[in-house]
Amino acid sequence: xxxxxxxRKIAQCVALSSLVSGTAVASELVITFDDLNPDKKLxxxxxxxxxTRAHPDITVTANNGxxxxxxxxxxxxxxxxxxxxxxxxxxNRMGPFVDAGLFMDISDLWSSDENLSSNFNAIKPTxxxxxxxxxxxxxxxxxxxxxxxxxxxxxxxxxxxxxxxxLSNCDALKEAGVTPFTIGTKFLWTAAGVFDYLNLRTNGxxxxxxxxxxxxxxxxxxxRNTFAKWEEMLDRCSFVSTHATMSWQDAISPFANGxxxxxxxxxxxxxxxxxxxxxxxxxxxxxxxxxxxxLPRAEEAPADAFFIPAKAKNVENxxxxxxFVASVGTQTAWNKAIGQLPPNAKALINEDDKxxxxxxxxxxxxxxxxxxxxxxxxxxxAKAGMEGxxxxxxxPSALDEILxxxxxxxxxxx
Amino acid sequence: MENSxxxxxxxxxxxxxxxxxxxxxxxxxxFLLYFVISTSMVQDLFGYSQQIHARVPTFFIRxxxxxxxxxxxxxxxxxxxxYKRNKIAxxxxxxxxxxxxxxxxxxIIPIFQSMSYSFTKWDGLYDINGVWTGEWVGFxxxxxxxxxxxxxxxxxxxxxxxxxxxxxxxxGLFIALFLNQTVTGIRIYKSLFFFPFVISQVVxxxxxxxxxNPEFGLLSEFWSWFxxxxxxxxxxxxxxxxxxxxxSILGNEHSATYGIIAAGLWPQIAYCMILYLTGLNNVSPDQxxxxxxxxxxxxxxxxxxxxxxLKPATFIAVxxxxxxxxxxxxxxxxxxxxxxxxxxxxxxxxxxxxxxxxGVGRYGYGSAIATVxxxxxxxxxxxxxxxxxxxxxxxx
Numbered sequence: 082x083x084x085x086x087x088x089r090k091i092a093q094c095v096a097l098s099s100l101v102s103g104t105a106v107a108s109e110l111v112i113t114f115d116d117l118n119p120d121k122k123l124x125x126x127x128x129x130x131x132x133t134r135a136h137p138d139i140t141v142t143a144n145n146g147x148x149x150x151x152x153x154x155x156x157x158x159x160x161x162x163x164x165x166x167x168x169x170x171x172x173n174r175m176g177p178f179v180d181a182g183l184f185m186d187i188s189d190l191w192s193s194d195e196n197l198s199s200n201f202n203a204i205k206p207t208x209x210x211x212x213x214x215x216x217x218x219x220x221x222x223x224x225x226x227x228x229x230x231x232x233x234x235x236x237x238x239x240x241x242x243x244x245x246x247x248l249s250n251c252d253a254l255k256e257a258g259v260t261p262f263t264i265g266t267k268f269l270w271t272a273a274g275v276f277d278y279l280n281l282r283t284n285g286x287x288x289x290x291x292x293x294x295x296x297x298x299x300x301x302x303x304x305r306n307t308f309a310k311w312e313e314m315l316d317r318c319s320f321v322s323t324h325a326t327m328s329w330q331d332a333i334s335p336f337a338n339g340x341x342x343x344x345x346x347x348x349x350x351x352x353x354x355x356x357x358x359x360x361x362x363x364x365x366x367x368x369x370x371x372x373x374x375x376l377p378r379a380e381e382a383p384a385d386a387f388f389i390p391a392k393a394k395n396v397e398n399x400x401x402x403x404x405f406v407a408s409v410g411t412q413t414a415w416n417k418a419i420g421q422l423p424p425n426a427k428a429l430i431n432e433d434d435k436x437x438x439x440x441x442x443x444x445x446x447x448x449x450x451x452x453x454x455x456x457x458x459x460x461x462x463a464k465a466g467m468e469g470x471x472x473x474x475x476x477p478s479a480l481d482e483i484l485x486x487x488x489x490x491x492x493x494x495x
Numbered sequence: 496m497e498n499s500x501x502x503x504x505x506x507x508x509x510x511x512x513x514x515x516x517x518x519x520x521x522x523x524x525x526f527l528l529y530f531v532i533s534t535s536m537v538q539d540l541f542g543y544s545q546q547i548h549a550r551v552p553t554f555f556i557r558x559x560x561x562x563x564x565x566x567x568x569x570x571x572x573x574x575x576x577x578y579k580r581n582k583i584a585x586x587x588x589x590x591x592x593x594x595x596x597x598x599x600x601x602x603i604i605p606i607f608q609s610m611s612y613s614f615t616k617w618d619g620l621y622d623i624n625g626v627w628t629g630e631w632v633g634f635x636x637x638x639x640x641x642x643x644x645x646x647x648x649x650x651x652x653x654x655x656x657x658x659x660x661x662x663x664x665x666x667g668l669f670i671a672l673f674l675n676q677t678v679t680g681i682r683i684y685k686s687l688f689f690f691p692f693v694i695s696q697v698v699x700x701x702x703x704x705x706x707x708n709p710e711f712g713l714l715s716e717f718w719s720w721f722x723x724x725x726x727x728x729x730x731x732x733x734x735x736x737x738x739x740x741x742x743s744i745l746g747n748e749h750s751a752t753y754g755i756i757a758a759g760l761w762p763q764i765a766y767c768m769i770l771y772l773t774g775l776n777n778v779s780p781d782q783x784x785x786x787x788x789x790x791x792x793x794x795x796x797x798x799x800x801x802x803x804x805l806k807p808a809t810f811i812a813v814x815x816x817x818x819x820x821x822x823x824x825x826x827x828x829x830x831x832x833x834x835x836x837x838x839x840x841x842x843x844x845x846x847x848x849x850x851x852x853x854g855v856g857r858y859g860y861g862s863a864i865a866t867v868x869x870x871x872x873x874x875x876x877x878x879x880x881x882x883x884x885x886x887x888x889x890x891x
Contacts, residue, residue, distance in 0.1 A: 180628075181618075181623075182623045232730065258729060267832075325743065335710075339731075461856065475836075
């Protein structure tokens with residue numbers, strides 16, 4: 082499963098010859114990455130190549146593996162054969178590893194590196210735990226509603242700004258025989274996206290954070306309000322009926338076929354819409370509409386980041402690599418290649434991609450950035466929570482039972 | 496008389512040379528093993544200390560040293576006089592020693608380790624110094640289990656699996672009876688019936704998941720012959736409109752488990768069938784003939800003459816079916832991952848889900864589930880071992 086991209090041999094020769102001439106001492110750097118999708122893999126490899134060019138004295142070994150497998154292998158990697166740099170998720174997902182002392186505190190890098198200390202203010206809180214910084218983000222992306230512009234035009238409706246506009250759009254779509262929303266909840270997390278937005282728009286950023294931090298109960302009146310909005314959405318803006326058996330990719334087919342008109346999703350999905358035959362003219366993006374008037378708008382913006390394991394052997398090289406990843410040039414090139422947004426405020430974005438432009442606008446004007454329900458909440462809570470969301474979508478009448486069970490899990494997990 | 500006693504005495508004497516040589520080799524090996532493990536000297540020697548394949552050369556060196564150590568230990572023990580005098584009693588244990596050792600390390604000790612974890616709250620991590628990060632919570636996890644609806648769902652599903660999976664035995668028997676004839680090409684039919692057992696569980700799971708899919712599955716194709724018509728949607732694309740929606744078997748908490756069991760039965764029936772087919776080969780034709788002379792046919796012949804002779808096959812069929820039902824993990828993992836919302840979990844999958852899956856990391860809780868599962872299986876295993884023991888006794 083490990084796809085090894087190995088520059089060791091060449092670099093060894095170089096190192097050997099330099100040893101002979103006695104000019105430089107070779108040192109090593111082992112990086113573990115977790116995305117085998119062609120564009121992501123290529124972007125990572127080009128970044129590593131650029132790093133090797135900039136630091137010819139460092140021998141880089143880059144390992145790349147499957148993302149889902151990485152979620153379980155990282156435990157072993159951090160405790161035994163630690164690489165020098167490893168990918169993982171910020172927010173609460175890094176919590177267990179930080180608490181067990183398996184990630185290295187890199188606050189010194191954040192304060193000493195000019196670029197990191199000045200251009201990453203928006204995302205810095207996400208990388209912070211116990212007042213210290215633990216990683217460097219290389220990419221993030223926006224969430225929102227992706228919709229079929231051509232269907233909207235045909236039905237004669239426009240992008241909704243408020244909850245009521247959304248509901249009346251749904252009525253019009255249903256009238257025309259179109260299911261308003263598509264979704265595939267087989268792997269649960271897609272439902273969490275809908276919940277997060279309803280919660281962020283009904284109660285705001287603070288409540289989202291307090292809920293995922295275990296400070297608010299699920300039976301709290303405010304969370305019940307969120308679910309009431311969701312029930313309204315299920316009722317008037319129905320979702321495709323077979324969502325529990327579909328993955329998020331499966332759910333694209335009714336969207337592409339014109340049977341469903343909207344999709345609450347992350348920007349990584351755009352490539353898949355195009356693969357399904359849709360063009361830039363047919364699809365567009367709007368921010369999830371306002372529910373509670375006047376509430377500051379917070380957005381979901383999950384980030385991917387690099388960390389240094391506490392057991393890393395080449396810490397100095399690892400820090401050099403993180404500083405390199407944070408640099409304006411790397412952030413620009415990397416995110417252009419994968420169609421996502423650079424966390425570095427000075428980095429440039431691809432102006433030709435309307436989704437990237439809109440995403441940048443959405444996130445740069447947001448009052449707060451949430452990671453995502455399953456990254457902000459501890460994994461055990463997230464699992465139970467998302468199962469509850471799926472159950473609610475299939476059977477809204479079970480709400481009380483679901484919320485009481487979630488309270489029990491919450492009391493146990495935190 | 497005296498001579499032979501002397502001879503015996505000599506034969507049973509401890510051989511000082513053998514014991515010394517073997518002992519020294521053994522000590523050297525143990526020293527080497529400890530040395531290699533503790534200092535990673537060999538790793539540094541090979542200059543691989545940072546890479547994953549660093550383990551390979553040291554692993555082979557350790558393996559070689561360990562094998563030599565085991566040989567030396569055997570040679571060491573066989574040199575002593577007490578061994579020589581009690582050879583008959585000791586030899587079997589010497590032969591068993593290695594196997595028992597591995598069984599202890601990989602089966603028995605982990606069972607008790609897992610039980611001990613079930614009294615802790617632990618997220619599966621050791622800190623940087625290798626110190627365990629959990630905390631002791633007593634019976635807390637078991638109290639939680641008693642209050643966890645998912646646990647009861649899993650328990651109920653385990654029971655459903657055990658009961659419904661038993662259908663494979665009679666159905667397998669009847670297919671075997673049906674195929675137990677000499678017609679041209681019967682081998683082809685037999686292999687076709689056996690085919691599902693040959694494919695991997697994962698593939699069976701995938702095939703059924705697709706067949707059940709309410710959008711494009713085989714089942715919904717049939718469904719649309721009766722209840723659906725194809726219309727043009729707003730974008731001018733063809734779409735299916737149904738008067739009654741096709742059933743979403745794996746998406747509905749009430750039908751999902753049955754859907755998975757049905758998929759699991761497909762290969763299991765084939766397995767039981769092949770067991771009965773071989774059993775039928777051994778049915779004595781004399782007894783059949785005698786039965787026929789006495790006027791037995793049809794059900795009576797099957798019940799009183801054929802089935803008793805198939806008892807060993809039935810026993811094995813039941814055993815493998817129970818084991819199959821308890822190994823439902825692969826099917827669930829490929830078909831629903833325990834969903835929708837945990838309604839298709841069985842204890843084994845729920846344990847995995849809570850401890851290892853997706854980084855949930857409730858190792859203590861997962862261990863508590865594992866312990867319950869172990870206790871349930873223990874009942875069955877004890878019965879099975881007792882039955883085997885009884886059969887052995889009869890055979891003697």
